[in-house]
């Protein structure tokens with residue numbers, strides 16, 4: 001912990017006009033500059049995070065005391081090499097969705113999808129208060145006592161609602177006994193739907209307001225995603241409704257809430273391993289002001305600077321395939337830091353299991369030969385599940 005500045009200020013909440021005002025510490029290695037952010041946080045947000053599988057007898061009161069046990073320590077070649085990640089120069093595009101220039105917006109989004117595969121959006125239409133309540137709700141969930149969270153813990157990927165730790169296997173060829181490395185995060189997964197709120201019945205009743213917040217948020221994200229699909233479709237020179245229609249009438253929509261507690265040595269582990277998102281489109285709501293997300297750009301890791309009130313938009317594998325490789329499903333990872341926890345809520349929108357996915361015919365010609373064969377999304381999911389714990393190469397499996 002040589003350079004750690006973990007202090008009580010790292011997680012200090014004070015009451016202010018019914019809001020909780022969170023005081024961000026003045027300095028933190030590799031972190032953005034200090035800011036004070038006012039977030040509506042409910043009482044349990046002031047509790048400390050403990051892993052769902054930790055002992056109830058664990059009396060620690062500081063998140064930074066979570067121990068970096070050997071199962072979290074990655075083999076040398078898989079470590080994040082933080083000293084080599086440059087902060088200089090490039091950042092991902094920050095796109096103003098509130099602009100009146102419709103053609104300009106289509107162009108900007110298409111360029112971001114082709115060059116980066118990930119971008120930030122501001123003036124996106126999802127109310128700020130709702131985003132804050134959503135993050136507070138997620139935080140409350142991860143701050144529940146271990147014995148409550150344990151009821152949701154499962155390693156079974158077919159279970160719709162569950163808490164788990166992601167892991168990677170040491171060996172690429174992966175026999176079942178290959179050593180597993182846990183990621184420094186806990187994740188909560190469940191379905192969502194833009195218009196049908198019945199998914200809420202599957203969710204835990206604790207924290208009490210989680211169901212209500214997430215259904216309201218899901219509706220907003222559904223509207224935003226339809227708008228994004230439309231703009232992305234136009235950006236490919238297609239009618240606005242083509243992309244979303246290709247994904248089918250019963251899209252597979254999943255939520256993944258991620259909690260990354262502070263870590264005593266961020267050089268030895270990752271919050272989430274290197275991956276691309278398997279679905280079509282992801283919208284991520286991250287803790288404002290805390291770095292963590294990085295993308296691979298020109299063979300180097302690049303920090304995605306957090307921007308207050310912005311959402312992160314991420315192209316998934318299915319959009320890369322539908323666009324015949326024009327839009328990029330970018331490799332990304334999440335790194336940890338020594339003094340602040342970080343939360344993010346990823347909303348994934350994927351095809352109907354029965355949707356036939358493949359490069360859209362208008363995007364194939366002599367200059368742009370077909371890159372992927374057609375497949376049903378259920379086939380893709382099968383290949384995906386077989387690669388559990390590995391550095392996944394799923395869309396590559398369908399390359400021609």
Ligand SMILES: O=C(O)CCC(=O)C(=O)O
Pocket residue numbers: 256258272277284286292293332334343344346
């Ligand atoms: O935490 C983040 O910013 C990104 C999360 C992510 O990549 C994911 O959930 O797939």
Ligand SMILES: [Fe+2]
Pocket residue numbers: 275276277332
């Ligand atoms: Fe991701």
